[in-house]
Amino acid sequence: MHFFKDRGFAHPLPSEVTPPAVYAQRRALLRQWAAGGVGTALAGWAGRDALAQGSRPGKLAPLPGARSAVAGATTMEKPTAYADVTTYNNFYEFGTDKADPAKNAGSLKTRPWTVVVEGEVRKPGTYDIESLLKLAPMEERIYRLRCVEGWSMVVPWVGYSVSELIKRVEPTGNARFVQFVTLADRAQMPGLRSSVLQWPYVEGLRMDEAMHPLSLLSFGLYGEVLPNQNGAPVRLVVPWKYGFKSGKSIVKIRFVDKQPKTSWEEAAPSEYGFYSNVNPGVDHPRWSQATERRIGEDGLFAKKRPTLMFNGYEAQVGQLYAGMDLKKLF
Ligand code: MTE
Numbered sequence: 087m088h089f090f091k092d093r094g095f096a097h098p099l100p101s102e103v104t105p106p107a108v109y110a111q112r113r114a115l116l117r118q119w120a121a122g123g124v125g126t127a128l129a130g131w132a133g134r135d136a137l138a139q140g141s142r143p144g145k146l147a148p149l150p151g152a153r154s155a156v157a158g159a160t161t162m163e164k165p166t167a168y169a170d171v172t173t174y175n176n177f178y179e180f181g182t183d184k185a186d187p188a189k190n191a192g193s194l195k196t197r198p199w200t201v202v203v204e205g206e207v208r209k210p211g212t213y214d215i216e217s218l219l220k221l222a223p224m225e226e227r228i229y230r231l232r233c234v235e236g237w238s239m240v241v242p243w244v245g246y247s248v249s250e251l252i253k254r255v256e257p258t259g260n261a262r263f264v265q266f267v268t269l270a271d272r273a274q275m276p277g278l279r280s281s282v283l284q285w286p287y288v289e290g291l292r293m294d295e296a297m298h299p300l301s302l303l304s305f306g307l308y309g310e311v312l313p314n315q316n317g318a319p320v321r322l323v324v325p326w327k328y329g330f331k332s333g334k335s336i337v338k339i340r341f342v343d344k345q346p347k348t349s350w351e352e353a354a355p356s357e358y359g360f361y362s363n364v365n366p367g368v369d370h371p372r373w374s375q376a377t378e379r380r381i382g383e384d385g386l387f388a389k390k391r392p393t394l395m396f397n398g399y400e401a402q403v404g405q406l407y408a409g410m411d412l413k414k415l416f
Pocket residue numbers: 171174175176177178179231232233234268269287315316317328329330331332333334335
């Protein structure tokens with residue numbers, strides 16, 4: 087989100103526009119590929135883009151997931167290439183440019199790792215990441231992720247519903263919201279030197295949102311553990327909300343009775359509300375939210391896609407917001 091550097095209007099970053107020479111080269115490669123003339127020099131490029139469900143990039147430890155039975159958990163859209171999913175990221179703890187997390191997140195130590203569960207629960211405690219990995223069966227969920235900046239991806243995540251953990255810690259009747267607190271360690275995260283956000287990065291959901299089966303506690307993608315830049319070793323993925331609701335590298339889950347603070351709301355309350363549901367009918371104060379650019383389809387003449395209400399998950403989650411004014415409660 088580059089509005090802090092770029093007050094005024096939203097325009098694509100140079101890195102978001104494919105240079106014409108690269109575009110022409112890609113067209114040539116595609117023609118060659120179609121004609122059956124793929125040489126070994128092209129195998130890397132073509133292989134990466136062809137990588138889809140079922141195939142592993144082979145870069146990190148395997149973490150397979152069974153196909154999920156949760157309604158809406160598997161979009162039929164083509165997954166975004168692994169290379170794009172892991173190099174075009176928002177993880178401000180490692181820098182604000184899209185390429186920064188992939189460059190800088192190598193310093194993140196993901197073992198040992200614990201997640202503290204506290205607040206309005208009968209069974210608070212500290213969960214070791216190894217025990218979290220075994221808490222429930224791993225599933226593969228192919229979700230669209232739509233960033234508030236106007237781009238989207240399709241990612242084969244691996245994990246299980248957050249509700250699996252919530253059920254086990256037995257929330258009390260006072261638990262109305264869940265806050266997710268992520269790691270803030272200056273020694274590992276160069277981005278904390280910047281005051282672009284208040285650290286730690288915090289996010290929150292209403293209890294019924296967190297309990298919805300589509301709300302995912304994710305430990306992996308593309309059949310392997312999460313790359314650091316995507317929020318290792320554990321992150322949230324809430325597919326019907328803008329990407330920033332999906333906190334990365336979670337260290338604490340807190341059950342509370344009042345609507346908790348969230349980082350983006352604190353930084354710019356008029357631009358980022360608590361709910362942050364994907365809603366093409368509510369413009370961001372400085373740009374439209376009606377369309378989106380799919381990462382990987384960013385040739386010069388690539389058409390933008392219309393953004394769908396609740397990012398296309400309306401059938402599954404629409405009833406959570408029945409009777410709410412989603413223009414006011416954005
Ligand atoms: N979590 C933390 N801790 N820090 C961040 O800066 N950025 C958010 C979200 N989670 C962010 C975060 C935003 S704005 C988006 S769009 C998604 O992560 C991006 O996830 P991805 O890089 O895996 O696509």
